[in-house]
Amino acid sequence: MWFGTKDGLNRFDGYQFKTYRHDADRPGSLGNDLVYALHYDIANRLWVGTNRGIYLYIPETEKFLVVKGTEGLRINDIKTDHNGNLWFISIKRTYIFEIASAKLSQLKSANFDATSVSVMQDGSVWITTMQGTLEQYNVSSGQFRSHYVMSRLRPTENSWVSCALDIGSNEILIGTANQGIKRFNRNTGYTKELLTFNPDKTSIYVRQMIRVSDQEQWIATESGIYVCSKDKITRLKKDFANQYSVSDNAIYSLFKDRERGIWAGTYFGGINYCSSEYSIFTKYFPQKGVNAISGSAVREITKDKQGNLWIGTEDAGLNQLEIATGKFRNYLPDGKSGSLSYSNIHGLLIDQGKLWIGTFEHGLDIMDLKSKKVIRHYTHGKGNGLKNGFILSFCKTKSGEILLATIVGLYRYDRKKDNFSLIEGLPFISYTVITQDSEGKIWAGTFNHGAVVFDLKEKGYIQYQNLQHQPSSISHNTVNGIFEDSMKQIWITTDGGGLNRYKKISKNFERITVKDGLPSNFLFKIIEDEDQKLWITSSRGLIHFDPIKKNMQVYSSSNGLLSDQFNYNSGFKDDDGQIYFG
Structure with missing residues (x-):
């Protein structure tokens, strides 16, 4: 990736930046540090437009070759046409540089003040102007055909066209300095107003536009980014409460890379990157001054019959998310009757219109889901x-x-007596998770004692522990998660031993670790999607695992996650296939 700045040309290889600047003592250096335009042509050549000329980058030597005759010109825009000619704008004037013959000429027929040059899909060249026109170049005559596209109903001061973009179907998207975004039909000559004002009724100043797909265009403006998708226009702007929003509203440049990621160059906020994969993840995180989740350390997630998600956090109490509206309601302990007993929440369970809330060292709360009040609290002993x-x-x-x-210990609740009792015959140890398989057996994960399996109707239990020098034993004694998939296979995540698949016939385990491609051996929650693939949270990203082929894809913060670090037992799959992870 190449970035033009006021302080030189920057190259980014995915890991680090290298900056090219003017050095009078080094022949072949960039002729000027102020870079206005960059253009990469079909012949894989990089042209650099600076405050003092155009330079061709020579990758073999990492030097720059000046285009003769441009040394004193400020370059505002560069494009190449289908004949291999370089078109550029310099302070309102239009030039053509014939690369093959090295011939430079200023177009005398361009009797307008040019702002940008565009080469359409059919090879035609169009110039935008300060006079509010699109100028279509005729190769045969060397003349321009003018199309006035500004609204005559509004004041004409500063009413220039800043850029144009071919969007197919003989239509051109137009960006202006104070009349927003328009669409021009080449067949009819008709101009349609798409969006003129920002939500605050100020005019939209367009800097640049790119085509992301046949149906989507991104538009850089002085008031953020506008995304046009069919007839829908969405605005992306700086949000001080959202660290994932664009860093500055003054967007000067946009670029789509080979992976369909979007890069945005801003005036005050540096470079922003929007991955094409971000759209698969919706983020919920604390934001000051706006409706949001209260905490960042999300633990268990469950759903009530009214369609609300209930989310426990370890740092800021309980949250209710109304999925239909995206609105949160936060519940924190305040010492009043009906409030939570503690802000550090671990376990959640819906039962008969009540929400069971397990806390860290502060017992059990029972919340009535109608009144949203805690109606019962159990303090141990x-x-x-x-x-x-x-x-x-x-x-x-x-x-x-x-x-x-x-x-x-592991307890069972007696509804008639409204009391709890230890499940008899089981080890009196620390338990982390508990689930029931399709055969009715209970699987309980423990801290440092492996997995315990039992039947509530029968005495006794089986305990699977890690045995040194026995690779078919469970890989680690601290179990973080137990899950039965649609094929009735039991999977166990561990706190340092990776993933285990229980082999029912031999009653032992198959291990899958970092040696097999996992990003980490510290794994937490497992959820199965509609394609029978497993989603597994870890300390180093979210894993999409194929249990049959044993291949996997790892998603990290670079793919749009809030963090690579997930929490224990935090995940929920909704009836519509949406999966939530904390």
Whole structure:
């Protein structure tokens, strides 16, 4: 990637920048540091327009060759036509440089003040002007045909055309200095006003436009980026509360790379990059002064029958997300009746119109989903059988029983007695997650004691632990997640041992680790998508894993994630296939 700045030409190779500047003591250096225009032609040549001439970059020597006759010209725009001629604008004048013959000439027939040059898909050359016209060049006659495109109903001061873009179907998208965005039909000569004003009723000043696809164009303006998609126009602007918004509203340049990512050059905010893959991830994060999620350390996620997501955080209480509107409601402890007992939330479970809320060392809250008030609180050792107040996770069995995983034992809830009791016969250890498989067996992950499997109707249990020098044993004794896929295979994530697939017949495990392509051996939540692929969160990104082919794709913050670090047991799949991860 090449970037022109006031302080030289910058080359970015994906890892680091190299800057080319003028050096009077070094022949072949860039002739001027102020770069206005860059153009990469069909012959893979880079042309650099500066405040003092056009330079051709020679990649073999990393030197620059000046285009003779342009040394004293300020270059505003550069394009090459289908005949291999270089067209450029210099302070309102139009020039052609015939590359093959090295002949430079100023077009005398261009009796207008040029602002930009565009080469259309059919090879025709069009010039935009300060007089508010599109000028179509006739190769045979060497003359221009003028098309006035500005509105005569508005004041004409500063009413120039800044740029033009071929969008297909014989239509040209037009950017102006104070009349916004227009569309010109080459067949009829008719100009349609698309968008003239910003939401604050100020006029839109267009700097540049690019074609992203047949149906989508991005427009750089002094008031952010406008995205035109069919007949819909969306504005992207700086949002002080959103670190993922564009960094500055004064957008001077746009470029689409080979991976369909969009680069935006701003006046005050440097370079911005929008990955083409960002669109698959919607971000929810704390933002001051606007409606948003309250915390950033998201733990468990669940959904009620009214279509609301409930999201527990470890740093800022509970959140209700109304999916239809995208609006959040935040719940934090305030010491009043009906409020949460603590802001650090781990386990969540919906049961009979109630939300069960497991906290860090502050017991269990029961919230009524109609009133949104906590109506019951269980403190360990006070009128109940809980021996600890750190509730990590819940499981509601097929028969409707509620099980609790705590750091000191596994409990079952007695609805008639409204009490809790330890599940008899199980190890009195720290449990992390709990789930029921399709056969009715309960799988419980533990901290440092492997996985425990049992049947609530039977005595006894099976414990799978890591055994040194036995590669078919579970890979690590701290289990973060247990999941049964649609093929009824059990998968286990661990805190340093990667992924395990349980082999039912042999009652042992297949291990998948960083040696097999995982970005990390610290894995958390597993969710299966509609294509029977697994999405696995980790400490180094989100993994899309094919359980049959064993291949995977890893998504990171460079693909639009909030962070590469995910949290324990944080994920939820909605009925419509949407997947949420914390």
